[in-house]
Amino acid sequence: MESVLSVIVAKYNYWVYVVLMMIGFYAMIGKRNLVKKLIGMNIFQTAIILFFVSTGVKRGGGIPILDKYEVLEHGVRVASVDNPLPHVLMLTAIVVSVSVTGVALAILQRIHREYGTLEEDEILEKIGR
Amino acid sequence: MSTTNLHMYALAAPLLTAFFVNIFGRRSARVVTTLVLGALSLAALTSLALLVRVLQSGAFSYTVGNWKPPYGIELYIDPMCALMLLLINLVALAAASAALKSTAQELPGRQHLFFTLYLILIAGLMGLSMSADAFNLYVLLEITSITSYGLIAMGRGRAVLSSFNYVIMGSIGACFYLLGVGYFYILTGSLNMADIASIIPGLQAGAALSTAFAFLMVGLLVKMAFFPLHGWLPNAYSHAPTGAGVMMAPLMTKVTVFLLIRLRFLMFPPEYEFFTRLEIRSLLVWAAAVAIVCASALALAQRDLRRMLTYILIAEVGYMVGGFWLANLQGMTGTMLHIVNDALMTLCLFLVAAAIVYRTGSLSFDSLQGLYRRMPVTMAAFTVGAFSMIGVPPTCGFFSKWYLILGGVEAGQWGYVAALVFSSLVNAVLFFRIIEIAYFRTGHGQEAPQLAEAPLMILKPLVLTAIALIAVGLGTGPLVSGIIRLSIPGGF
Numbered sequence: 001m002e003s004v005l006s007v008i009v010a011k012y013n014y015w016v017y018v019v020l021m022m023i024g025f026y027a028m029i030g031k032r033n034l035v036k037k038l039i040g041m042n043i044f045q046t047a048i049i050l051f052f053v054s055t056g057v058k059r060g061g062g063i064p065i066l067d068k069y070e071v072l073e074h075g076v077r078v079a080s081v082d083n084p085l086p087h088v089l090m091l092t093a094i095v096v097s098v099s100v101t102g103v104a105l106a107i108l109q110r111i112h113r114e115y116g117t118l119e120e121d122e123i124l125e126k127i128g129r
Numbered sequence: 130m131s132t133t134n135l136h137m138y139a140l141a142a143p144l145l146t147a148f149f150v151n152i153f154g155r156r157s158a159r160v161v162t163t164l165v166l167g168a169l170s171l172a173a174l175t176s177l178a179l180l181v182r183v184l185q186s187g188a189f190s191y192t193v194g195n196w197k198p199p200y201g202i203e204l205y206i207d208p209m210c211a212l213m214l215l216l217i218n219l220v221a222l223a224a225a226s227a228a229l230k231s232t233a234q235e236l237p238g239r240q241h242l243f244f245t246l247y248l249i250l251i252a253g254l255m256g257l258s259m260s261a262d263a264f265n266l267y268v269l270l271e272i273t274s275i276t277s278y279g280l281i282a283m284g285r286g287r288a289v290l291s292s293f294n295y296v297i298m299g300s301i302g303a304c305f306y307l308l309g310v311g312y313f314y315i316l317t318g319s320l321n322m323a324d325i326a327s328i329i330p331g332l333q334a335g336a337a338l339s340t341a342f343a344f345l346m347v348g349l350l351v352k353m354a355f356f357p358l359h360g361w362l363p364n365a366y367s368h369a370p371t372g373a374g375v376m377m378a379p380l381m382t383k384v385t386v387f388l389l390i391r392l393r394f395l396m397f398p399p400e401y402e403f404f405t406r407l408e409i410r411s412l413l414v415w416a417a418a419v420a421i422v423c424a425s426a427l428a429l430a431q432r433d434l435r436r437m438l439t440y441i442l443i444a445e446v447g448y449m450v451g452g453f454w455l456a457n458l459q460g461m462t463g464t465m466l467h468i469v470n471d472a473l474m475t476l477c478l479f480l481v482a483a484a485i486v487y488r489t490g491s492l493s494f495d496s497l498q499g500l501y502r503r504m505p506v507t508m509a510a511f512t513v514g515a516f517s518m519i520g521v522p523p524t525c526g527f528f529s530k531w532y533l534i535l536g537g538v539e540a541g542q543w544g545y546v547a548a549l550v551f552s553s554l555v556n557a558v559l560f561f562r563i564i565e566i567a568y569f570r571t572g573h574g575q576e577a578p579q580l581a582e583a584p585l586m587i588l589k590p591l592v593l594t595a596i597a598l599i600a601v602g603l604g605t606g607p608l609v610s611g612i613i614r615l616s617i618p619g620g621f
Contacts, residue, residue: 028297041300048304052311086314089264093307096271103275104296107282110289127287 020047154241209616223590228372306348312341356420417451460536484583515560
């Protein structure tokens with residue numbers, strides 16, 4: 001039991017991402033309300049963003065902004081700064097997920113205008129009729 | 130015009146024109162027509178020149194913004210990639226010609242919005258086939274997806290709901306892909322495919338690497354609508370505006386299959402363990418065989434021409450994925466050839482569907498009665514496309530199937546070979562059923578059917594595509610030895 005716990009604690013960032021991802025995945029697949037599906041999608045994307053960002057973090061690392069003169073004198077001490085690349089990548093991924101959410105919300109608005117509801121069952125019922 | 134930047138011109142033409150279409154297009158439909166056809170012809174011409182150049186001087190890589198490859202974004206263009214660019218542009222041009230007519234009928238006054246998205250989608254697809262950077266690929270994947278969500282949502286009726294389902298499924302696919310990229314980044318510290326390929330042989334991380342690749346695979350398989358993950362495709366493509374379906378059905382799945390090939394070739398050494406393990410390979414080939422059989426069976430159940438075509442499309446994805454995982458020279462050649470052929474065949478059949486919808490407004494089997502009398506040219510092209518799908522010799526569909534079957538026999542994957550043959554038989558049944566309805570059954574009205582051919586804007590690309598099906602079939606030899614074989618790395 002303790003060994004399991006220590007495994008989880010040692011890499012807790014990955015466990016957090018896995019749990020969040022599963023929650024998002026469940027919401028996308030299991031929920032019948034379209035807005036809840038969309039929120040699930042956002043949780044899913046956020047989980048991946050957390051995963052990426054956590055890979056760039058170092059123990060004792062600071063923000064990757066360097067003093068030019070100090071770098072010219074001593075060089076970069078890599079261990080003292082976080083890896084900026086995953087953060088930059090996630091900036092792009094956040095932009096992408098915001099655009100997808102925007103498109104999805106616009107589509108939801110049209111669905112609501114057309115069917116008057118956002119419950120999947122009711123919409124399918126209306127289509128079937 | 131320097132020749133080293135040809136691919137950038139091809140990429141920039143539709144992308145820049147998209148903005149002009151959006152700004153000036155609302156004034157008149159004439160402007161939209163000129164701009165769209167102009168941009169796509171320019172892109173097609175430059176990609177033709179690019180193909181010629183690549184064949185003369187070999188594959189090359191291009192660094193965007195002069196940042197050196199491991200840090201900056203790299204575009205890598207080999208002969209197959211140049212061929213894909215040409216294919217994308219030609220299909221887009223043919224589909225745009227038909228889409229200009231059908232959107233004028235279906236989306237009056239919103240044509241400029243439609244074609245803004247259309248052109249961005251084409252640029253995204255071109256970027257996808259060129260990119261040699263794993264993360265850049267993710268961004269482009271989402272660009273193509275977001276534009277196609279918009280295009281599909283422009284349709285009527287159920288289209289919005291189908292589009293929303295596609296948003297959910299597409300996001301799952303893209304997220305899995307991104308997750309795979311994350312694992313690769315943790316393992317190798319690099320996002321550049323060539324760089325990753327040079328790091329992988331020194332890594333002692335079999336399971337983690339396989340997991341990373343499995344994530345990439347699942348992501349792409351969702352995007353390409355491989356059978357059990359295909360749920361979004363039939364509704365999305367059959368409810369989309371006709372013009373959007375004509376362009377997306379031939380291109381989206383094929384480009385994603387090409388990406389799978391590219392990821393495998395550029396990121397992994399040929400002898401990498403995950404691919405040489407027989408169990409994994411044959412598991413995937415069996416999955417493809419099941420996909421082919423199930424999708425063909427589902428196609429049998431459809432009573433609407435375009436829905437039937439979407440299920441055949443899913444079966445064709447099974448052909449290509451299975452052929453690729455045979456992992457021998459014949460199978461790979463067959464897969465690459467099939468990407469080209471299937472794009473043309475699907476284009477031909479969806480153009481026919483567009484022509485029929487334009488005239489009759491419906492695609493259910495009952496409304497196809499007597500079409501051979503009313504639309505003889507369209508239905509002649511349909512027959513050529515149908516023969517190609519079935520795999521009748523002079524058309525191109527036969528040759529790629531031949532390579533795939535040869536590969537299957539060589540690898541000893543009899544289930545896959547049987548699935549291919551079964552699917553061809555099902556296709557024969559499906560298409561002859563339609564030909565029978567359209568040729569022998571006359572409508573209930575007794576009056577002489579008047580000739581009502583589709584407008585020339587749809588008819589011209591249709592006839593050209595039908596001719597291309599036979600021409601590509603006859604030119605298979607040079608196509609394979611001159612272009613496709615050059616893109617398969619040594620070791621297969």
